[in-house]
Structure formats: structure tokens, C-alpha cells
Amino acid sequence: MTEAPPVSRDPALRSGSAGRVVVVTGLSGAGKTSALKVFEDMGYEAVDNLPVTLLDSLVKPGGGLKRPLAVGIDIRSRDFGVEPVLAEIDKLMAGADLDLRLLFLDCEDEVLRRRFTETRRRHPLAADRPLIDGIRHERALVSPLKRRSDVVFDTSSLAPGEFKRVLSGYFGLDTDKDLLVFVTSFAYRNGLPREADLVFDARFLANPHYVPELKPLTGRDPGVAAFVSADAVFPAFMDSLTGLLAPLLPRFAAEGKSYLTIAVGCTGGRHRSVFVAERLAAWLRDQGARVELRHRELEEGGA
Known part of the structure; x- marks a missing residue:
């Protein structure tokens, strides 16, 4: 697991959990759905596959955001595009009333291939190509998101309990305690x-x-x-x-x-x-x- 340099923000925002937004993205099969369930257990409102154009209206003042929010956005989301996602995140990060973080879930190609094969799920980009080609194409497509992320988790060898523990450690809402x-x-x-x-x-x-x-x-x-x-x-x-x-x-x-x-x-x-x-x-x-x-x-x- 690696952590990218954090975007500079007012540390005081950490205590205002209602203004916290975590955008969860990454490779298909790397654990986005599981991550959102963990966020829900931690007290976040979780929304999956949100169209990028609706993110601003969901988090802006008056949008009904009363709890911290975890939003899943990936290539299956309607109107997904790397540049629009980054542009939207940049716009939201400029606001002083939000503590927004970008979480990228990564995974080794072979582990992803095995997960899709075992569950018999179809990879979103492998409809007309071999599975491993779809995985590699997606990796290249979303690599700019990975480079811009605040936190990157490699889930290749993380058991479910370990995954939950790590997510809770980084994004838990009990922010009154020390490191x-x-x-x-x-x-x-x-x-x-x-x-x-x-x-x-x-x-x-x-x-x-x-x-x-x-x-x-x-x-x-x-x-x-x-x-x-x-x-x-x-x-x-x-x-x-x-x-x-x-x-x-x-x-x-x-x-x-x-x-x-x-x-x-x-x-x-x-x-x-x-x-x-x-x-x-x-x-x-x-x-x-x-x-x-x-x-x-x-x-x-x-x-």
C-alpha cells in the first residue's frame, strides 16, 4: 500500500465529519463494493456508481449532506471519464467547507483475472476482448486517477477483515483520538x-x-x-x-x-x-x- 502526497487542507476539517467526502475509485474487481460496505458500517452514507455530474449537487450546501459521504465512481458509472472526474474533484477541493479525499483501489492483474473467473462476472471492458486485455486496458485508462489519489490500497492479498481494519484506520470517524x-x-x-x-x-x-x-x-x-x-x-x-x-x-x-x-x-x-x-x-x-x-x-x- 502506498500513500500519495496529501492535498493541503485545513486540519480542522478533520473534526467536522459531516463535511467529509471520500471518492472511492480504482480497478474493477479491486474491492469498491466491499469498501463502500465498510464505509457504511463506519457511519458514512454510501452511494455507488454515481454519475460524475451529480457529485457537486450531492455535496454542495443544501444538498442534504448531514453525514460523511463515501461515493463509488468507476468506469461503470454513467458519463465516467478520467478528466471530468479530476475536474470535478478539483472544483470540490477548492471549497473550504469540504474535507474531500480520493481513494484508489488497486490489485495485481493475475488476482483480478482469478476473481473475475471464479465469480463468473464479466469485466466491463472485456466484452469483445480477452479478460486480461480488458484488465490491462482499464489499468492504463485510470492510471491518472491513481497518480492523483490521496490514498492507494493494493487489495491483492488483503483478507476481508484486514481490508476493513485498514479502511477503518484511515477513514474512521473517531478523529478525536491520536494517531x-x-x-x-x-x-x-x-x-x-x-x-x-x-x-x-x-x-x-x-x-x-x-x-x-x-x-x-x-x-x-x-x-x-x-x-x-x-x-x-x-x-x-x-x-x-x-x-x-x-x-x-x-x-x-x-x-x-x-x-x-x-x-x-x-x-x-x-x-x-x-x-x-x-x-x-x-x-x-x-x-x-x-x-x-x-x-x-x-x-x-x-x-
Whole structure:
């Protein structure tokens, strides 16, 4: 997951949730319908496939907008065009009474192909061409929207629960609270977490995997914790890690970022990364941060 540079807005608008509008767009099959359901659960009014020309009348003063709004617009929307969508968004962003954000949902071509094949749905641009050609044509067509988006999510490997958690972290309406920091451990051999904002590599630390009595344990166990802590470079590593993060967290919050994902990886995702993530989460809580902790490979049965 990557986040584009945010459009400059008055931070005070974040507390006025009734004036918040999220335009959800992206590739067909990447999860727009699921995203709108999540927004509805969060308290937004959700509208799908809205014609671009009606967006202004829906959000302007007197248009009946009493709750935050999530609007789905993509190539299936009537009068859809990349330039008209961008022009409309630019016009609305110029208004001082709206906190408008553009969310783009991306996904790998092969995952999209599999989703359309398994559900037997027809891709909107593949009526007279192979499915994969329709997917690639759409990707090229909407690429300007992706470049202009405030937030881009790659949903290729996001489970439904994870998708909901990430959306809630970025767009939840409980804006009175501080920055929420999500810490996750992972295995490099299974790929980087796509939603990660910051990634740290723990593979240089001594590996408990090669100690027979520690191999079946995890970084949550005292024996593994003691083994990794005994590595001569571990204290300096943690000092450097926390020293890096300490000045960054308030800057992220000051920029209006409500959600930050920090990922710590090692080879198998069971020992070193788990222990470092546990220690990092504990340090963040000691600093007064709101923290959620997850160990991806432990939850998914990784080795």
C-alpha cells in the first residue's frame, strides 16, 4: 500500500465529519463494493456508481449532506471519464467547507483475472476482448486517477477483515483520538505486507531457528526473547529504531495522518520479527501511542 502526497487542507476539517467526502475509485474487481460496505458500517452514507455530474449537487450546501459521504465512481458509472472526474474533484477541493479525499483501489492483474473467473462476472471492458486485455486496458485508462489519489490500497492479498481494519484506520470517524500505530511482524519469504508504511528488517539478528529447543517456539516465548536480546547488536538496533520513530510520530500526526503501519520482518516470521514487534509495540505504548499488534505468520500458520 502506498500513500500519495496529501492535498493541503485545513486540519480542522478533520473534526467536522459531516463535511467529509471520500471518492472511492480504482480497478474493477479491486474491492469498491466491499469498501463502500465498510464505509457504511463506519457511519458514512454510501452511494455507488454515481454519475460524475451529480457529485457537486450531492455535496454542495443544501444538498442534504448531514453525514460523511463515501461515493463509488468507476468506469461503470454513467458519463465516467478520467478528466471530468479530476475536474470535478478539483472544483470540490477548492471549497473550504469540504474535507474531500480520493481513494484508489488497486490489485495485481493475475488476482483480478482469478476473481473475475471464479465469480463468473464479466469485466466491463472485456466484452469483445480477452479478460486480461480488458484488465490491462482499464489499468492504463485510470492510471491518472491513481497518480492523483490521496490514498492507494493494493487489495491483492488483503483478507476481508484486514481490508476493513485498514479502511477503518484511515477513514474512521473517531478523529478525536491520536494517531493509531499498527505494528505487524511478517516473513520475508511470504512477501512484504502491502499496507506497510515503514518496514524494518530483523534478519541480521541471531536466529533462534537453528537452536533445537527454540525452533518450535515463537518470539513471544521467554527463551526466544532472551536469545535475541543476548545478541550484541540488539540493544543498539532497538535504540536506533526508537530514536528514528520518536520524532517521526508527532510529525505524522501533525500532517493529519490518522493511521501508521510499521512492519518488522525476518525469514520465517516466527522468532526475531515477532520479538522485535512485541518490544516495539511496548515502547510505543510507553510513549502514550495508540497501538495495535499483529503477527501475520503466527495467525496464518506460517513456519
